[in-house]
Amino acid sequence: MLLDLPPELVRSALDSAPDAMVIIGNDGGIIFANQQVTTLFGHPHDDLIGRPIEQLLPARFRERHAGHRHHYKQNLRSRPMGIGLELYALRRDGSEFPVEISLSPIHSGTVTYVAAAIRDATDRKRAEQELKAAHTAADLANQAKSRFLATASHDIRQPLQALMLLSGAMRRMTTSNEQLEVLEHQDRAISAMSRLLIALLDVSKLESGATQPAIKDFRVSALFDELRIAYADVARDKGLELLIEPSSESVHSDPALVGQVLHNFLSNAIKYTPRGSIRVRARRDANKLHIEITDSGLGIASHEIAHIFEEFYQVGVSTDASREGYGLGLSIVQRIAKLLNVEIGVVSQPGKGSTFSLVLPTSAASSNSPAPQIIAARGVSPRAAPLHVLLVEDDPGVRNATRIVLQISGYRVTPAASLPEALECARKAPDLRLVVTDYHLDQGHTGIQVISRLRELLGKDLKAVLVTGDTSTAMRHLHHEVNSRFLSKPIDSDELLTVMAELLAPR
Numbered sequence: 001m002l003l004d005l006p007p008e009l010v011r012s013a014l015d016s017a018p019d020a021m022v023i024i025g026n027d028g029g030i031i032f033a034n035q036q037v038t039t040l041f042g043h044p045h046d047d048l049i050g051r052p053i054e055q056l057l058p059a060r061f062r063e064r065h066a067g068h069r070h071h072y073k074q075n076l077r078s079r080p081m082g083i084g085l086e087l088y089a090l091r092r093d094g095s096e097f098p099v100e101i102s103l104s105p106i107h108s109g110t111v112t113y114v115a116a117a118i119r120d121a122t123d124r125k126r127a128e129q130e131l132k133a134a135h136t137a138a139d140l141a142n143q144a145k146s147r148f149l150a151t152a153s154h155d156i157r158q159p160l161q162a163l164m165l166l167s168g169a170m171r172r173m174t175t176s177n178e179q180l181e182v183l184e185h186q187d188r189a190i191s192a193m194s195r196l197l198i199a200l201l202d203v204s205k206l207e208s209g210a211t212q213p214a215i216k217d218f219r220v221s222a223l224f225d226e227l228r229i230a231y232a233d234v235a236r237d238k239g240l241e242l243l244i245e246p247s248s249e250s251v252h253s254d255p256a257l258v259g260q261v262l263h264n265f266l267s268n269a270i271k272y273t274p275r276g277s278i279r280v281r282a283r284r285d286a287n288k289l290h291i292e293i294t295d296s297g298l299g300i301a302s303h304e305i306a307h308i309f310e311e312f313y314q315v316g317v318s319t320d321a322s323r324e325g326y327g328l329g330l331s332i333v334q335r336i337a338k339l340l341n342v343e344i345g346v347v348s349q350p351g352k353g354s355t356f357s358l359v360l361p362t363s364a365a366s367s368n369s370p371a372p373q374i375i376a377a378r379g380v381s382p383r384a385a386p387l388h389v390l391l392v393e394d395d396p397g398v399r400n401a402t403r404i405v406l407q408i409s410g411y412r413v414t415p416a417a418s419l420p421e422a423l424e425c426a427r428k429a430p431d432l433r434l435v436v437t438d439y440h441l442d443q444g445h446t447g448i449q450v451i452s453r454l455r456e457l458l459g460k461d462l463k464a465v466l467v468t469g470d471t472s473t474a475m476r477h478l479h480h481e482v483n484s485r486f487l488s489k490p491i492d493s494d495e496l497l498t499v500m501a502e503l504l505a506p507r
Contacts, residue, residue: 020118023106028052028069031113040120042092053116058090069114076105076112089118098125157489158395161467163190165401168493172408187492213254213340217363220247220282220291223259227266227280229502235270241277242270249282251289251360257336258360261344264329265293265356273297273353289362294355300348308346309334386412387504388429392422392437392450393467402436405493411500419445419453426457434504436496439468451484463503467491 014021014034020041023032033048041048041056053069054062068081081087081101089099098121106113167190171183228244235242251258262280269278276296283290300308309330337344337358348354389411393399399415406413414429416422418441426432435454437447451464464484485499 017117022048022053022056022116022118024053024069024114024116026073026111026113028054028066037118040091040118041089056089056118058088058096061088072103072114073112078102078104081116087121097122100124158398160190160490162395162397162401164490164492165398165405165496169401169404169408172405172493191492213257215252215254217250217252218255219250220289223255223262224280224282226259227262230263231266231270235278238270238273239275240270240273243277243279245279245281247282249284249289250363252363253340253342253360257340258358261333261336261358262291262293264333265358268329269293269295269297269354269356276353284362287362289360290357291360292355292357294353296353299350299352299354300346301350305346305348386410387433388412388414388431389500390422390425390429390432390435390437390454391415392417392419392435392441392447394418394438394440394442398438402496405496406436409493409497418442419450422450423453423457426454430458432458432462434463434465434500436465436467436500439466463500465496465499465503467496 011032011034014032015036017034017036020036020039021032021034022030022037025031029050030048030053031050033045035045037043037048038045054065057065079102081103087099087101088096090096100119100121102117104115104117106115164187167183167187171180171187174180174183224244224247228242232242266278266280273295274297278293278295280291280293283292333344342361343357343359345357345359346354347357389406391399391402391406391413393402393415394417396417399417403413403415414425414432416425422435422437432454435451437450439447441447441450447466447468451462451466454464455462461483465487466484467487467489483503485503487496487499
């Protein structure tokens with residue numbers, strides 16, 4: 001037994017221990033204290049012997065500690081003291097400090113003593129506080145970065161939106177071939193700038209954690225309808241056959257982010273397919289849904305497949321060559337897949353085409369009913385009698401550019417800069433057929449509120465186009481409905497007019 005050893009050996013061993021050590025008798029008195037106790041607490045060794053252990057505790061803990069000692073005697077075993085509690089000790093000078101204490105029973109014949117190893121936890125607590133402060137600072141920095149990116153996204157898209165709409169208006173106003181050629185080059189430059197800036201913003205948001213998925217059950221058919229509307233005319237103009245197979249399946253993921261992946265896959269398929277066809281389909285495999293986009297295009301060499309998801313990499317294009325696009329799309333896709341914890345894949349043969357796939361978890365909402373079909377809009381012109389459109393936009397530049405485009409295209413336009421102004425205009429013009437509204441408006445109002453209040457005033461069948469430069473998570477809670485469309489800035493005049501014509505077309 002330890003207490004049967006020569007006293008000088010016991011003291012030498014305990015004095016060399018890194019922690020303060022005390023041995024307590026049955027009455028709670030200290031019968032032994034090593035040198036570290038004097039160093040840690042400031043009490044001379046002889047002043048401690050025979051004194052109750054409670055004198056090393058702050059006064060507020062002493063009464064309860066006596067009860068804890070009694071409870072420990074009923075269940076003697078080696079264990080930490082005060083698991084889950086904040087423990088504090090008291091120095092001779094009256095200062096308190098955090099401690100960690102381990103208890104061990106020591107048996108000597110019929111007598112049982114308790115050894116307590118006491119460690120100063122001040123440094124650990126300080127490190128924990130610093131780490132907590134660092135986490136808090138990081139969270140605040142991420143929040144600030146998220147706000148900055150949301151603001152930057154909105155502020156960058158606004159002038160781009162105005163430029164694209166004004167360019168579209170000028171194309172509709174001029175008949176000179178030379179001027180049209182200049183405008184065509186201008187449109188290409190604006191589109192290139194728009195693609196690059198938006199792609200860089202998307203990468204920044206994904207890298208910073210500003211983009212968070214909004215997971216829910218949704219039907220794949222809704223995304224397929226969006227793809228059909230967005231790319232049917234583009235594929236036809238290039239002489240390609242676009243086949244989008246109907247699907248009644250539902251998946252459990254973020255519809256906006258999944259849609260971004262599919263839009264990227266399909267736009268790439270059209271870009272790299274000079275002739276032939278592109279097929280979009282959904283194939284179920286147990287509790288997984290494989291969405292595949294297959295083209296008959298150029299294909300990808302095996303040594304390039306490993307690099308296509310890298311930033312600024314484009315198949316068959318050297319880094320110093322003139323290029324169409326910037327090679328950011330697939331790197332964004334890879335980040336989205338990682339964020340959603342889903343699989344993406346590619347199978348390709350040079351000269352025979354490629355298949356890009358996205359594998360998603362299915363939801364319980366999948367049904368056997370046929371998916372609804374939506375016919376792609378064909379850019380129908382407004383009726384002979386000008387239709388009345390309410391335009392709600394707080395940015396004067398974008399508001400004026402949009403108004404000019406709509407008026408040139410034959411619509412009667414009433415502009416408004418705020419929710420109250422929009423309601424006042426609607427009260428004076430009950431013949432409104434459609435509202436085009438920005439999402440973020442002055443005074444904290446939103447385009448969703450505009451649409452809701454106008455429908456209360458004019459009727460639930462009021463058609464609505466919601467336009468926004470905000471791609472934050474909050475925007476993903478918008479519900480697609482038959483009388484509404486959601487467009488993300490920057491949009492060109494053709495896209496806006498096509499969506500409006502689709503909404504206003506006779507059903």
